[in-house]
Amino acid sequence: MIGVLDIFAYLALSYILYRFIRGIYIIIYPYLIARPKNLHKLAGGAKWAIVTGSTDGIGKEYAIQLAQKGFNLILISRTQSKLDSVKAEISKEFKNIEIETIVYNFTNANLNDYKKEILPMIEKKEIGILVNNVGLYYDYPEMFHKVDLQRTADIAIVNTVPVTCLTAAILPQMLKRHSGIIINISSGLSYAKLPYVTTYSASKLYINHLTSILRSEYSNSGITIQTLCPNIVSTNMSKMEESFFILNVKKMVQSSIKTIGIIDECSGTIQHQIQSSVFGLPEFFLNFGLKFQVKEFKKVADAERKKVDA
Template sequence: MFSIEDVVLPALEKPLYWLGAVTAAWLSLCSVYRLLAGFKVWVLGNGLLVSPTKLGKWAVVTGATDGIGKAYAEELARRGFSIVLISRSQEKLDEVSKEIGSKCGVETKTIAADFSSVNIYSKIEDGLAGLEIGVLVNNVGISYSYPEFFLSVPNLDNFIDTLVNINITSVCQMTRLVLPQMTERKKGAILNISSASGMYPVPLLTIYSASKAFVDFFSRGLQAEYKSKGVIIQSVLPFFVATKLSKIRRPTLDKPSPERYVAAELNTVGLQTQTNGYLPHAIMGWVSTALLPASILSTHVMGMALSQRARYLKKQKQG
């Protein structure tokens, strides 16, 4: 006698076999594609794209006197761009301008502007008038002085306005100023420096994290709008880089110097709309967003923030 299993199982074996074979083939193809794409981005790169001949004579960098901003200004000058440096302190601007001019032999221009204010953009527009801008690096930004609960952030009312003006409004307004001529020439690149903190919520740095998420979404939306116009708009999401803002003094493999980070990031322009900019950071981004469950990541990030907050407050009491 035949049981129902004798009839059903043979009928299922062949479809299940082909389903498994197709799934395995698809996963293999996806893996090969990812490996080839990663090789193209992180080994071959696209460094020849970011040049004055392909994008335009001038590069504009905000927050250009320290850290990542200064590194962008120096690297772009090394590649032959004339540089417009925009930051708050004219004294620091003059120092960086002189340094870049002597090292790279390119033309420089400075514009002193405090991005915590919103009435600066007519002055910046006048300063950029007549320049063929090939690259804009929207780098200026601020974070918390230490991790803190939202309602306990010192001088919260003013802090909200200042952070939004610097981290969000500046990106929108600077883009407004340079994008028209880029679309007219059908070439140019806008690099918006977001943060890995914008890839997922970071408790106790909530306003900062949310502002960087805005920069990321703003960049990706604009890229979809203006890709057909020949303009590259890239969202850059670094993890920790050894800068004053991060309070990291010594570079390591996963916390590179600004110079090392920027040299790697510029090779991704035109290859990735959204990038962590640096291979170790890309691996960290993949692990934190694709592998770790959101609840575990949130608990881990919250624990780190609470620990940093406790150390800061303890140090303040001792001081």
């Protein structure tokens, strides 16, 4: 006879098996098996793509690769001269692409300024893709109370307000067309409770939660809403050199774009997806390991700053 304990044991075993198979599936299917979707079809034929934080790193690369696929661009960043030079660079390579730029500093969360500076342009165009990429990190890991308060506020605002407000502003037109793509760039650091980069880690978890709820709320709308959680990419933000797990930005974006419409939440690349499987480990173990790693980063950063000060 099967007792209650046996039933629980079978349930536990099934759950472990499910986690294991899902872990393997998520590493292999999106990157090695699935065929990339037609982005123009997912976008419902709308020709414009918006990319925030698009003058450097991951955002700039999304802009380039979406232009390559034939999307017109609205680039939003805080430095006009950089916007102009990215616009010139992309226009030179992709002659048939139209590009608009909006200079906006996203540390400004005043909705009246959003309404004045950003929303009129968005409402005028048929937007097929919104890439909520802009994000702010620390200059170096530091204890929460020692971080400059303005920096803490800026990280909290830049990492949460634009993704929330721009998504809300874009949804009405996407709903009307029953199509569209929204990509919210979070981070692998959202999966752990990470000390010394506290506001960043917490604000990125907000993106995961927001995007996941939106997927449920708009599940029958025809809109594709993806959360992207990369680990370290070699950009100005990470200040790290490329290696096997520290990815080249072009390759990272190329691979991530192929997962649109295939998987709701992922790391974007097979390397980072393998790396992120550690996030399935028991929480205390994971938090201990990552705290140790960030402490090491902090030591290196502290030593470098001391050298500069001396």
